[in-house]
Amino acid sequence: MKLHTIVGVALAVLVATAGVAAATPGANAQDSNSDDAAKQGPPSELPDPVPEFVSSIHDAVSDFLDGALDGSLGDAVNDVTGSSQSPPTSADR
Template identity: 70%
Template sequence: MNRRRLTLVGVALAALVATAGLAAAAPSENAQQSGPEAGQQGPPGELPGPAPEFVSDIHDLVSDFLNGALDGSLGGSLSDLADDFSGA
């Protein structure tokens, strides 16, 4: 019984490793393109613009909350920030 289980586990692991290997060996989308950009790795040429400043303010509020430096609740502070943004 133990030999059968070990064999089954071994076959399952071999199938899993083979499947993962095939997925890793598949060419990327960039490699399938034609033209001067074919085969290049990295982000596409047209990236979105920078995030608005209020996004940085939200990150700062969350960081302050996690560090314990925020007075009051995170929800209230985010609500106040949203009110400031919508009123601008």
């Protein structure tokens, strides 16, 4: 057999066994009637809303990706955030 075939078969076996192991519940799986099961789920408190300028940054990125943005993306983000710093150049990196 060729080396490529042996490596391919070995990787296929590894992927198959990892998938079975991931799908098998562990010994620490919780019983649905336990008190801990009642504590599971999403948090009761939601995070604070993001600042308004985050939507503007997303709009600037979308415009950049669509080609509708005149100028650089860094300048557009600086305009939105009010940052006075200029974006780094290749010499700064």
